[in-house]
Amino acid sequence: MIEYSKPSTTVLFNGDCEICSKEICIYQTYGASEGLPIDFKDINHTDLNSFGLTRDETARQLHVLKNSELFVGVKAFVVLWNEMPKYRFLAKIFSLPGVSKFAQFFYYHVISLYLYQRDIKRIKT
Numbered sequence: 001m002i003e004y005s006k007p008s009t010t011v012l013f014n015g016d017c018e019i020c021s022k023e024i025c026i027y028q029t030y031g032a033s034e035g036l037p038i039d040f041k042d043i044n045h046t047d048l049n050s051f052g053l054t055r056d057e058t059a060r061q062l063h064v065l066k067n068s069e070l071f072v073g074v075k076a077f078v079v080l081w082n083e084m085p086k087y088r089f090l091a092k093i094f095s096l097p098g099v100s101k102f103a104q105f106f107y108y109h110v111i112s113l114y115l116y117q118r119d120i121k122r123i124k125t
Helices: 018-034 055-060 074-083 085-095 097-124
Strands: 009-013 038-042 063-066 069-072
Touching: 009 018, 009 074, 018 038, 018 085, 055 097, 063 074, 069 074, 074 085, 074 097, 085 097
Parallel strands: 009 038
Antiparallel strands: 009 063, 063 069
């Protein structure tokens, strides 16, 4: 296992979302066990202003910063998966042109929309 001093990848996720937090927990556990330079930040306990983002926009889709570049949605997942040897096969699959376009559309219009609406409903109650 290689030890890294400073994370070069930051994952912004909604820890209050039951589904999101379960998935991210899997990545966190794997990343920590491998000593990967990935920093996971729950948007509910992070100063998002320092990233130039709001809670509302980060709650809509996964956000990943890598070397100061921001990736959102499926592209964010691809960047994250590329950082983790165990999940690189997913990055390759979801980077294929047809798969990428379909996945981004489906993630944005179905999955993330559903999760975001659940989040808004939870906040209002």
